[in-house]
Amino acid sequence: MGIALVTGATSGIGEEFCWQLAAAHHDLVLVARREEKLRKLAEDLRQIAGVTAEVIVADLGVAGDVERVAARLSDEQSPVGLLVNNAGFALGCSFIDNAIEAEENALDVMVRAPMVLSYAALKAMRARGRGAIINVSSVASETGAGTYSAHKAWIRAFSEGLSEELRGSGVTVTAVCPGPVHTNFFEAAGVDMSAAPQWLWATPEQVVSEALDAMRRGQVLVTPTPVYKVAMAAMRVAPRWVTRRVMRSIPHM
């Protein structure tokens, strides 16, 4: 797979992708907004895992920044073999009580950016006849947790559609749908998850390990951890009104 480009590399699931990919001897391109964290991670990856890590400081809510990352994915002098569209965040607010600018930014980061980056990556990968994309969706893609759910449903449907378009091309697309994961995600959005029992949570290590295994098998959808495999399966067969009713007891994402 060669070089892997990971968005949202400064924290949580994205940072864990970097470490597990480095352990598998992939060089990396690290993308996020916090330059100091990116440079520190690049240096740690070099010293501890012995891989090279380029840094692209980019706000994926800004079209020009997304174009710079897309240009890196199109660079055939140093081909990227794996794109991980991971950057994202919870809004922590109901749609009508949120600022429309915040909603537009979430759409740009979690929908527009993965679409533009996938386009650039896939053009190059299909021409090469190999490559892979991992898109980080969520169990929320099966629920009605506001626009966050809608964005995660979009990326999952996008991944499934692409996987069919690309059948036989040597390029695969995998969507990973985790439940709650111990990262900075909820705290950053001010979402109180203190009432959620421990058995509901996964670690970034579990999520990334299952995602990479699925990608290596060419699997299209993966839901990490047994409890959420069961929950996703149940939500797919339950009447939609049951899922909506359960969602009332869950905080805004």
Ligand SMILES: NC(=O)c1ccc[n+]([C@@H]2O[C@H](COP(=O)([O-])OP(=O)(O)OC[C@H]3O[C@@H](n4cnc5c(N)ncnc54)[C@H](OP(=O)(O)O)[C@@H]3O)[C@@H](O)[C@H]2O)c1
């Ligand atoms: N944690 C969960 O329970 C959970 C469950 C299901 C799915 N997910 C998904 O997993 C992905 C990673 O989340 P996480 O849990 O690892 O959260 P996290 O620890 O808060 O990390 C989020 C990452 O996204 C980056 N990011 C946010 N806004 C960005 C922007 N405008 N431009 C570029 N990068 C941006 C952040 O980097 P900078 O701040 O440095 O830019 C950070 O590296 C997200 O897509 C999230 O929706 C999380």
